[in-house]
Amino acid sequence: MDASAEKFIQAKQLTDDPTLELPSGPWPRSAAMCIACHDQPEQKLVGPYLPFKSPSKFRAVGRSIGIDYIAEVKRRTDPKNISADKGGHRMPLGQRALDEAEQAELIHYLEN
Numbered sequence: 050m051d052a053s054a055e056k057f058i059q060a061k062q063l064t065d066d067p068t069l070e071l072p073s074g075p076w077p078r079s080a081a082m083c084i085a086c087h088d089q090p091e092q093k094l095v096g097p098y099l100p101f102k103s104p105s106k107f108r109a110v111g112r113s114i115g116i117d118y119i120a121e122v123k124r125r126t127d128p129k130n131i132s133a134d135k136g137g138h139r140m141p142l143g144q145r146a147l148d149e150a151e152q153a154e155l156i157h158y159l160e161n
């Protein structure tokens with residue numbers, strides 16, 4: 050099994066776990082979902098590291114490698130996309146799509 054297949058299985062287990070507690074902090078629930086997989090290196094990190102806990106760091110990482118991560122998050126959370134665990138690109142992986150209000154809340158959080 051290659052490393053990426055293994056990550057998807059870990060992700061599936063993580064999202065199927067009814068006892069999963071979302072990381073709490075000064076961020077909205079929509080961002081907590083992203084943090085669970087992208088910004089908890091000490092736990093079950095299953096996505097590439099992205100500093101969702103700190104919007105300014107998040108934007109800076111993108112700038113440093115010439116990627117507009119806010120635009121990427123907009124694209125990745127578009128409800129019309131197919132979920133990443135089904136072969137598409139939509140985040141959050143393995144979970145329902147964010148609704149419009151949640152998407153707007155997440156973008157607002159990351160922009161400020």
Ligand code: HEC
Pocket residue numbers: 056057060061063064079080082083084085086087095096097121122125126133137138140141142143147
């Ligand atoms: C269950 C785990 C999981 C959750 C929850 C999750 N992701 Fe991901 N994410 C992944 C994995 C695994 C990848 C790598 C595979 C891919 O690119 O589709 C990824 C890739 C990404 C990428 C591309 C990173 C890059 O460097 O190209 C972005 C952006 C992203 N996720 C945003 C989000 C956002 C925004 C949320 C919350 C709404 C979220 N993710 C929630 C697992 C997750």
